[in-house]
Each structure stands twice: as structure tokens, then as C-alpha cells.
Amino acid sequence: xxxxxxxxxxxxxxxxxxxxxxxxxxxxxxxxxxxxxxxxxxxxxxxxxxxxxxxxxxxxxxxxxxxxxxxxxxxxxxxxxxxxxxxxxxxxxxxxxxxxxxxxxxxxxxxxxxxxxxxxxxxxxxxxxxxxxxxxxxxxxxxxxxxxxxxxxxxxxxxxxxxxxxxxxxxxxxxxxxxxxxxxxxxxxxxxxxxxxxxxxxxxxxxxxxxxxxxxxxxxxxxx
Numbered sequence: 452x453x454x455x456x457x458x459x460x461x462x463x464x465x466x467x468x469x470x471x472x473x474x475x476x477x478x479x480x481x482x483x484x485x486x487x488x489x490x491x492x493x494x495x496x497x498x499x500x501x502x503x504x505x506x507x508x509x510x511x512x513x514x515x516x517x518x519x520x521x522x523x524x525x526x527x528x529x530x531x532x533x534x535x536x537x538x539x540x541x542x543x544x545x546x547x548x549x550x551x552x553x554x555x556x557x558x559x560x561x562x563x564x565x566x567x568x569x570x571x572x573x574x575x576x577x578x579x580x581x582x583x584x585x586x587x588x589x590x591x592x593x594x595x596x597x598x599x600x601x602x603x604x605x606x607x608x609x610x611x612x613x614x615x616x617x618x619x620x621x622x623x624x625x626x627x628x629x630x631x632x633x634x635x636x637x638x639x640x641x642x643x644x645x646x647x648x649x650x651x652x653x654x655x656x657x658x659x660x661x662x663x664x665x666x667x668x669x670x671x672x673x674x675x
Contacts (some may be wrong), residue, residue, distance in 0.1 A: 472473040473632045494573025507539035509633040524628045527555040527587055532633040543641040555587035562615055571608040576657045605657045606640040
């Protein structure tokens with residue numbers, strides 16, 4: 452599919468696999484019993500589809516998912532991602548935790564894992580890159596236990612894209628494997644001191660920054 456798409460020819464892909472659709476399609480249509488429900492940019496249609504379905508995917512088996520580049524996954528491959536959160540629900544003030552299973556066909560050192568968080572509509576929220584301290588052994592499969600403390604995500608639904616490779620933002624990144632759509636999860640609103648769920652406006656963005664530190668003092672203008 453990827454070679455056909457790069458050739459400039461139009462390709463129609465029929466699939467229930469949102470990972471594959473997001474990787475290879477630019478526009479999508481949603482059908483229900485043969486009737487057109489929605490059409491448009493692939494992110495918008497997938498977002499709508501996710502909203503009307505459960506929208507949460509606790510475990511993603513991605514070993515056989517096509518990569519956007521045929522060289523990805525040959526030396527080391529991400530095969531499975533599993534959230535450490537019951538039913539895919541993440542607390543507002545908890546760590547975001549998940550397990551990534553990696554299979555390697557080479558002995559590799561100084562490997563790092565990176566993640567990008569996307570809204571369910573496909574908008575990137577932010578990226579985090581782990582340290583280059585992973586060692587992989589040829590013919591072995593390992594579990595990487597990942598945590599993002601104080602994720603700061605606003606209430607809503609998100610999914611993770613993951614990358615495995617070498618280097619960093621300064622030296623340049625060399626990818627061993629990239630999976631653009633893995634687990635889907637929902638972040639709950641904060642809970643106030645009296646036990647009520649707090650509200651959040653979409654216009655405020657997708658990140659809950661730490662509490663502002665505000666110090667009150669006399670205005671400099673009032674002393675003039």
C-alpha cells in the first residue's frame with residue numbers, strides 16, 4: 452500500500468484497523484451498513500468514529516501493522532503496547548504508564564524510546580524522549596515499562612505514537628521503528644477538594660500547566 456501511495460496513484464483502502472488507515476490514508480469515509488455517515492480528512496473521520504464507539508484501546512498488537520517506511524522494524528520492532536490503566540482511563544494527577552514489548556534481530560546499545568501524544572482527532576499535543584540507555588539482544592523480546600509523571604493532559608481522549616531508535620533532538624534521530632497509532636486512553640477531569648469533578652474548556656488547550664505562582668505587591672506606577 453505504501454509503495455502505491457508514494458507512486459502518486461489513488462489507492463482505496465478498506466479497513467477497520469485505525470492504525471493502518473491513519474498511516475496510509477489522507478482522506479476517509481465512514482460507512483454504516485452501506486450508508487455514508489461521514490467523509491473528510493482522515494483525522495476528522497477517525498475522531499468521529501472513535502467518539503461514537505468506545506474510543507479506548509488498552510492493548511495494541513502492532514507487530515504486523517504496516518510501517519510507513521519499509522526499513523522500519525527490520526533491526527528491532529515494537530510488537531505490542533499495553534496500558535497499565537484499567538479500561539484505559541487515566542487519572543488527572545496520576546502517571547501515564549504502559550508497557551512496550553520490543554523484539555530485536557540485532558545486538559543494539561544506546562537505544563532510546565520516544566512517545567508523541569495525539570488528541571483523538573489527530574492533533575499532536577507533545578513529545579517526550581527517553582534516555583539512550585536501552586540495550587537489546589539479538590533474538591530476544593523485552594518489555595519496557597514506561598511512565599510519564601505528571602502528564603498534565605487536559606480531560607479528553609488521546610492516543611500514543613511510539614518511536615524506537617538512536618540519537619536525540621540535538622544530534623539527530625535515527626529511527627529503528629515507528630508506530631503512529633497504538634493505545635487509546637481517556638484522561639479524567641481533576642477532582643476538587645469537596646469531591647466534585649472540575650470543568651475544562653476546549654479553548655484552554657490540551658495541557659494543564661502547573662499552578663501559577665503569583666506574588667502580590669505594590670504597583671510600580673503607584674509610586675511615581
